[in-house]
Amino acid sequence: MTIVSALVSMSCSNDESNFSPTEQPLEIPEIFADNILSPIIPTDNPQTIEGVALGKKLFFDKILSANGTKSCASCHSQQNAFTDNTPTSTGIDGIAGNRNSMPLFNLAWNYSDRFNWDGKALSLERQAEEPVENPIELHSDWDNVVSRLQAHPEYPSLFEKAFNTSIISKELTTKAIAQFERTLISANSKFDNYFLGTATLTDQELNGLDIFLREDKGDCFHCHGSPNNPLWTDNEFHNNGLDSIFTDLGLGAVTGDPNDNAKFRTPSLRNLAFTAPYMHDGRFATLEEVIDFYSEGLQDSPTIDPLMKKVDEGGVQLTEEEKTDLKAFLLTLSDSSFLTNPVFQEQ
């Protein structure tokens, strides 16, 4: 069987192309390797040096937009942990969308493989398809994008190196972007180093961690995880009590199930210092507002998650000191090296 496979493989590679992309497995941080399952890499889109390089070029290239004014990076900026700093992002026509741009990191560990706030995209490759044609984002057309890439002086050869073919397609374009996005790994926060034994937390930060983990205090861990899960999200969908009347159905609009109304994907708490404003619609400008919301601002509704505590009192009722300590802990999840990593920068 192995011999037959090898023969078939050699036969194909001789017939189609002289290029052989070089495998580039993800560099898995120690804290991930030790504590959580391996990342999800599609078998039909392995990580390669050439694929990642091509994806990075595409990610920063405004050629994907209809009028050449915006790229993926326009709303996913490295200095903001690959999100932007506005409540909702503005597309090429100056029209604001209705969702906050999600930060991009540690995406290969989204085991459910559902992306976007509402879980509409069922893989990272498919996620990369939608913004190109979305009229309030890049407002382009994939046929036109592919034509422009095909006519470009560099892209056909880059696709050939990455995928053994110079014939460009939507599928290969999004595969390359997804490969680059999977390399966006953040695992070097103060808390990561504390967990690895190479940093210390202040008493205030430790008290904040305690509040985070106590079911009778913050009870943040049921959705956002604990020190043993460095993702700081469950990547699941919850109604966290933002509204009593829904204007955005979230997952419910995708599944058509009213039980899913107003459920949105849990965002990671990692890099919160860089990703304001917060929530799916960017309604909270500061971390203080977010903590106040969970403490006193919960709104009851039929689909609110049963994990939300003391809903009738508006939330978990933290003291001002507890709020301050909780914020101090949350800021230890910031990985500033992620913002300056030259590997992720446009070249």
Add this chain to the structure above:
Amino acid sequence: MKKSFVFLTLSMLFLFCCSDDDGNQPLEIMTTFKFSHNWDGALVTNINFNAIQYTNANGDLLSIERLRYVVSDIVFSNNERTIELDMHHLIDVTNNDMVFTPQESIPSGTYNVSFTFGLDNEDNSQNLPDLNTANFNVPQNLGGGYHYMQLDGKFVNANMEEQGYNYHAIRAADNPGPNPTFPQDTFFEVDLGSIDITTNVEIEVEMNIAQWFKEPNLWDLNILNQMLMPNSQAQILMFQNGQNVFSLGDVSQ
């Protein structure tokens, strides 16, 4: 590769050797465990979730929105041998993950079959990446380790309002903090009784969810609904009510 080849060759020689020498050797059997759920006999799947449609023994109307729990350490025992499969599996009814086949085979025979609900203390002290990934951890100030079960939903409270409940079973702990104490173990063994296993088998294990609220402790959701993890007495009540939750269902060979 070389090692694999040698191992493969030796394994084949061993297999041929055994089959030639003794035709009466017991067959090696793969066992599959399938967990099903009911409310006093009425089938419960994730399709039934989210609707307030169940009434517990205390008369509380309730829904189920999330149900997942850990089973571990399956034991097959008879007069000749005891085989313990050192494993664990997260049964996730919400995501329809309710069947698993342990990697290890067992010889055919009639066995008493049992498993552990939750994790014994040794297993619970291990770092288990699959359960970390599932966010099933218990905070360190309660001793760390993992949840045994998360049963979440809503009930109609005394004010006739819907309210969340979190029936979360963990290792009972007192004195939350850096040095918690443990009043008693709250994992438990589930004895499925004797099963004649002659060929590859699927063993159904039934959970009657209503039993968690029924006996010996009548469960009043108006009193015990949320923040039960740091409540060691509530954990012990769950442990007691859990003793008759599971039973043997169909055995298919």
